Amino acid sequence: MRDLDASPKVDAAQIGRIFREESGRSVATLIRIFGDIDIAEDAVQEAFAVALRKWPFDGLPPNPGGWITTTARNRAIERLRREVRGRELLSEVATLSPGNDDPGMPKEVGPVQDDRLRLIFTCCHPALSAEAQVALTLRLLCGMTTDEVARAFLVAEPTMAQRLVRAKRKIKAARIPYRVPEDHELSGRLRPVLAVVYLVYNAGLTGPGEPGLCSEAIRLARILSTLMPDEPEAAGLLALLLLTESRRALRTRPDGSLVVLGEQDRTRWDRVLIEEGQAIVRRCLRRNQPGPYQLQAAINAVHADAPTVEQTDWWQIVALYDQLLAVAPTPVVALNRAIAIGEVRGPAAALALVDDLDLDNYYPFHATRADLLRRLGRHAEAAAAYERAAAMAPTNAERDFLRLGGRASR
Amino acid sequence: MAQYLLSVHSVEGETAPAMSDEEMQQSWKRIQVLNEELRAAGAWVFGGALHEADTATVVRMSEGEVLTTDGPFAESKEHLGGFYIIETDDLDAALVWASKTTEAVGKPIEVRPFRASEA
Numbered sequence: 189m190r191d192l193d194a195s196p197k198v199d200a201a202q203i204g205r206i207f208r209e210e211s212g213r214s215v216a217t218l219i220r221i222f223g224d225i226d227i228a229e230d231a232v233q234e235a236f237a238v239a240l241r242k243w244p245f246d247g248l249p250p251n252p253g254g255w256i257t258t259t260a261r262n263r264a265i266e267r268l269r270r271e272v273r274g275r276e277l278l279s280e281v282a283t284l285s286p287g288n289d290d291p292g293m294p295k296e297v298g299p300v301q302d303d304r305l306r307l308i309f310t311c312c313h314p315a316l317s318a319e320a321q322v323a324l325t326l327r328l329l330c331g332m333t334t335d336e337v338a339r340a341f342l343v344a345e346p347t348m349a350q351r352l353v354r355a356k357r358k359i360k361a362a363r364i365p366y367r368v369p370e371d372h373e374l375s376g377r378l379r380p381v382l383a384v385v386y387l388v389y390n391a392g393l394t395g396p397g398e399p400g401l402c403s404e405a406i407r408l409a410r411i412l413s414t415l416m417p418d419e420p421e422a423a424g425l426l427a428l429l430l431l432t433e434s435r436r437a438l439r440t441r442p443d444g445s446l447v448v449l450g451e452q453d454r455t456r457w458d459r460v461l462i463e464e465g466q467a468i469v470r471r472c473l474r475r476n477q478p479g480p481y482q483l484q485a486a487i488n489a490v491h492a493d494a495p496t497v498e499q500t501d502w503w504q505i506v507a508l509y510d511q512l513l514a515v516a517p518t519p520v521v522a523l524n525r526a527i528a529i530g531e532v533r534g535p536a537a538a539l540a541l542v543d544d545l546d547l548d549n550y551y552p553f554h555a556t557r558a559d560l561l562r563r564l565g566r567h568a569e570a571a572a573a574y575e576r577a578a579a580m581a582p583t584n585a586e587r588d589f590l591r592l593g594g595r596a597s598r
Numbered sequence: 599m600a601q602y603l604l605s606v607h608s609v610e611g612e613t614a615p616a617m618s619d620e621e622m623q624q625s626w627k628r629i630q631v632l633n634e635e636l637r638a639a640g641a642w643v644f645g646g647a648l649h650e651a652d653t654a655t656v657v658r659m660s661e662g663e664v665l666t667t668d669g670p671f672a673e674s675k676e677h678l679g680g681f682y683i684i685e686t687d688d689l690d691a692a693l694v695w696a697s698k699t700t701e702a703v704g705k706p707i708e709v710r711p712f713r714a715s716e717a
Contacts, residue, residue, distance in 0.1 A: 315689060362711040363600045365688040373690075 197247040200240060207236050210253035211331035212404065216303035217257050219366060222264060222281060225328065225356050231264035232256065238263075304329055305411055306366050312380040313364045320355035325384045326391065327352055329408075330401055339582075374416055382425050382481065385409050389429050393436065394583055402436065405429060413468075420475050423468050424482030430465035431488035434458040446589040450497035462492045483512040502531040519545045523553060535563040551580035555590055562593070601643060601685050601712040602692040606705050608679035610651070628702040636684060641695060645682035679705070683712075 211232050218228035235256045249255040268274030311324040326332045338348035358364070369377045385408045392401025406429050413422040438452040469489040472482040487508045494500035509525035522545055530538030539560040547553035558573035571593070578590035617625065636642040651670040658665055670677060682699065686692045689709070696707045 313689075315693070361713075362602075362709075363688040365690050369690075 197245070198243045200244070203236075203239055203243055206248070206252050207239065207256070208331045209404075210256050211236070212304055212307075212329040213253055214257040214260055215328050215331075216307040218260055218264060219307060219328075220303050221261060222268075222277065223366070224277070225359065227264055227268070228260075229328070231260040231267070234263045235260035302411060304408070305368055305415070308381055308384070308408060309368050309377060310359065310364055310366050312377070312384050313359075314377065314380065315362065315364060316355055316358065318380065318383070320351055321380050322384050322387050323348060323351055324355050326388060330388055330391075330404055332391075332401075368415070375419060378412070378416060378419055378422060381412065382409075382421060385412065386425060386428075386481070389432070393432065393439075394586070402429075402433060406433060420472050420477045421479040421481050424472055424479060424485050427465045427468035427472065427485035428481050428488060430461045430468070431485060431492055434461035434465065434492065440585055444585040444588070445592075446585055449491065454495060457492065465489060466492065478511060478515065480512060480516040483508055483515070487512070500531070502528055506532060519547050520550065520552075523547060523550075523556060527556060530560060530563075535560040539564065549580075551577045551582075551586075551590075553577075554580065558590070558593075599685050599687060600689075600692075600714075601683055602689075603708075603710045603712065604645075604682040604684060604692070604696050604699055605708045605710070606647075606679045606681065606699075606703055607676045607708065608705070610675040610677065625703070632698055632702045635698070636682070636695065641684045641686055641691075643683040643685050645680070645684075647680035648678060651677035 214232045214235070215225075215228045218231055219225055222228060238259055239252075239256065243249075265278065268278050307329055308325060311328060312321045316324070323337050326337045327334065334349050334352060335345050337352075338345040343351075385405050388401055388408070389405035392403075392405060406426070409422070409426040409429050413419070413426045416422045434457050435449075435452060437458075438447060438456055440446055465485065466489045469482070469485050472478075472485070487505055490501050490504050490508070505528045506525065509521065509528055513521050513525055523542060526538045526541035526545075529541060539557070542553070542557055542560065545553065554573050554577035558570050558577055561567075561570035561573055574590050574593050578587050581587040581590055633642070633645065636645070654670040656667050656669065656671050658667075680703075682695070684692060684695055686695065689711070692709055696709045700707045
């Protein structure tokens, strides 16, 4: 007998999470089939609406991702059949994929065949602005809403919506191709892709309950480093993400408040991820073609080696930051280097470096100053800096953490 | 297939260092080679270099009558110096031709897609 119990088998929040995990793959596949981003996005959105109606009563299909792709493809075909131009497009689609009787369920032959990889290279095409590249990737590959993407960039939603519309229009009008670049173009095309993957990971790390983004970023980094074994920075990015991921569960308490590196229970760091990350870092060191991601991975590998914060090889970390500052001379890198200097030369030396930086709009700058001032016993100034940082912090967890004076438990 | 405008813009008053006869010959030759290549690849639609912008004439409708005036349309300091119209599969292929063009002429090339003309 059919279960008519009022309590749903899956709730809307669960469906939302599954959808977020799966929509990138579906959108990527539909873009390949129909050659049009808007058609793909709309159809996948419709499939989501159908899922919200059906799944609470029918339960989850055995393969929710495949279900979304097939449903979206069928919806797109139905809709296109209703319009003249749509019917033309459908006949083109049929000629382009002969013998493919179920284009909604493509077999993944290898990393090169992954539609999401095509999509990320299109989203990160150098003919698009850097902002548009990241926004498109988060929207199309990671299934983030325009509003979420807007918040990740600290811009108003209409501004972000306009940026996405303009980027999609350019892809279509200028015919930016939907394919993975050929070998000779790969290295130049890789840089923006890596930057975007890194940003996606960070959106998962600091965003409100979006761990799916972290695994999505790691998966993309894995594919990229497999596909481009000659690109040490692709390997470096993967190592950096794995090492960061090894500590992610320890970054926050069950109530969402932050736990700084020095206060984390290091016995609970994920040793499997650490070993994989460190093995990649060692291979990068042997190759000796350092770049920003490899150096950041190496810094994280040093942290992962230390059984306690006091036993950390801070001199090694300072040396790596010196190298990083040479290849990526940004104020944020200088801030992190100053924090490491603080561990070897004390808070006064670090504060002198920090106060020289032009980072007034970057909340970790104020948080760092607050911590250094507190360690120097300048409590009133520390409190003001904590308040400044808290007011700018992007998430509640970070805001609460800073309002409590950075835990102040040391 | 899609058509693209590859345009060279020159900035008024910003004169390139005077070329020797030999350099001029070489530049001309590079462009001839590029033109041949474009034709051989089937990408050529049209192309050419323009006279200076002060040779331009503007015709416009003014109060129901056609008015003809001297000078370029835009008051800007940048003017179209020459262009190609090419036909390629996609933007990446157009960008390869644009790279060759900028190498040949030594100036930045703007690549713009035409609205679909057939159908």
